[in-house]
Every structure is written in C-alpha cells, then in structure tokens.
Amino acid sequence: MDGLILFLIPIAVIAGWGVISPRSQWRVFESWAYRDPEVNEPSEGAFVMRWIVQFVILAVVVWLVVDISRTDDPRSAANSTPTPTSTPTPTSTASAAEQLLEDFDVEAATVVMAPEVTEAPEQAQEVKIVEYKEITGAAPPAYVAQEFAGKSGSWLILGVRADKPPTAVRVNEVMNTIVYASVTTGCDAPCPTATVTSGETFYLVPVQLRRPLDRRHVWNGELPVGA
Incomplete structure (x- = not known):
C-alpha cells in the first residue's frame, strides 16, 4: 500500500495548490501557451470552477490515503512464513x-x-x-x-x-x-x-x-x- 500512497501524495500537493491559489497554478502550468498571458487569463468564474475541481480532487485523495492507511492494520501478522495459530x-x-x-x-x-x-x-x-x-x-x-x-x-x-x-x-x-x-x-x-x-x-x-x-x-x- 505504501507505493499507492506515494503515488497519491503528488496529486494531493498539486490539488492543494489549486485550492490555495488557482490563479498562480494557472500561470505556472498554462500561461506559457499564450503570447499575451494577461489578456488570456481566465475569468473569475473560471477560477472558481478550477477551485471546485481541485477541492474535490484533494478531498478524494485524502479520503483514499486515510482509507488505505486504515487497511494496514496492526492486527496483521508479520510477512514471514506463517503457521496456523491453533490446531485444526x-x-x-x-x-x-x-x-x-x-x-x-x-x-x-x-x-x-x-x-x-x-x-x-x-x-x-x-x-x-x-x-x-x-x-x-x-x-x-x-x-x-x-x-x-x-x-x-x-x-x-x-x-x-x-x-x-x-x-x-x-x-x-x-x-x-x-x-x-x-x-x-x-x-x-x-x-x-x-x-x-x-x-x-x-x-x-x-x-x-x-x-x-x-x-x-x-x-x-x-x-x-x-x-
């Protein structure tokens, strides 16, 4: 499960950035594609939609990480060759x-x-x-x-x-x-x-x-x- 959590962490960081500052995220990731970024900057409504999408992504990733962490239960035995704990x-x-x-x-x-x-x-x-x-x-x-x-x-x-x-x-x-x-x-x-x-x-x-x-x-x- 550790590999999946490591995969989700960068997604959470990017989504968190979009929630905190969607405008700066657009400038870093998308403004370079325009000759005049200031003229082509999205409207306030577009930034609101971007914020909502990033917030949903962040919430889903956090939920997945928490759920996966709970799956790694201390009840689990060591991964060495196991033996039954009681006689059949x-x-x-x-x-x-x-x-x-x-x-x-x-x-x-x-x-x-x-x-x-x-x-x-x-x-x-x-x-x-x-x-x-x-x-x-x-x-x-x-x-x-x-x-x-x-x-x-x-x-x-x-x-x-x-x-x-x-x-x-x-x-x-x-x-x-x-x-x-x-x-x-x-x-x-x-x-x-x-x-x-x-x-x-x-x-x-x-x-x-x-x-x-x-x-x-x-x-x-x-x-x-x-x-």
Whole structure:
C-alpha cells in the first residue's frame, strides 16, 4: 500500500495548490501557451470552477490515503512464513453439523485460525474460496464456537477445499463495494502457479473485518466468490 500512497501524495500537493491559489497554478502550468498571458487569463468564474475541481480532487485523495492507511492494520501478522495459530478443530456436534450444512453445504469441516498477513508469503499457493459466511465474534455459529471464545467484532468465515491446511489469510477493505480476500496453503518449492480448487478436506478460515460487510461483495482475486 505504501507505493499507492506515494503515488497519491503528488496529486494531493498539486490539488492543494489549486485550492490555495488557482490563479498562480494557472500561470505556472498554462500561461506559457499564450503570447499575451494577461489578456488570456481566465475569468473569475473560471477560477472558481478550477477551485471546485481541485477541492474535490484533494478531498478524494485524502479520503483514499486515510482509507488505505486504515487497511494496514496492526492486527496483521508479520510477512514471514506463517503457521496456523491453533490446531485444526473438526466440527463434531449435531448442531454444528446442521449449521455447517446450511451455511457451506458440507457435512464436515476443519477450522484453521490461520495468521492474517498483508502480503502473500513465500512458498505458498492460493486456494479458491468457494463460500463465505459473515458472523459476529460475540455470537458465532456452533461450528466455530470453540475458536471464538472471548472474541468480538465482525468476521468472515472463508470456506476452501484443499489437501493441505491453510497457512495464511489476507483481507483488503480499500474499496467501499468490494472486500478482497485470499487464502494460501503451503507447498513444495517451486510452488505451482495454479490456484488450488479441490481437495479431500473442507477448511473454514476466519478473518476479522474492520467493519460489518453490509452490502459489500467478497471477491477472491478478480472474481466474486461463487462465480
């Protein structure tokens, strides 16, 4: 995210200049194109419109920088090779099985509290998210109740199918309409580039959200989950 912020800073500086002094900005950027700049200087109305445009650009850039900065959450684990923070726990109770079948259309699953990272770890392979469920940490469904003891806030439970347990999870909430999510699993070097789409075990991977999902859609890479 640092690269995007560095890209936005010059835009913010130029827009801020246009808000503070649109006339001097015109003289620097555009007056050189005229033989007689004083005669061709825009009207006061034109400068007002320029000020409005620059103000809107500045406001949008500031909003983006703030939103991106919030995405770099201290919750995220270090970007070294991660390991699951808890032993995978199979769902077993009757109520858990019923809820699991309703939410993920499977009869059994293994919960893995994989560490959250900001970048894909080395020696990892992406796993396709086939389904998801939004829950609150204070009132989790039975199939993740044990892992959510003492937790709160909004969470996504990501459902993936693979032969190896997930080792890391990422979430990006920069967009107002889309939440990007990614689950990776370990592999032998060199890792295949193809996404894992099947496996013997159905895994549930919880990841915390900064705010409730509301009407936002969850995307796995370039496609919405379920596409």
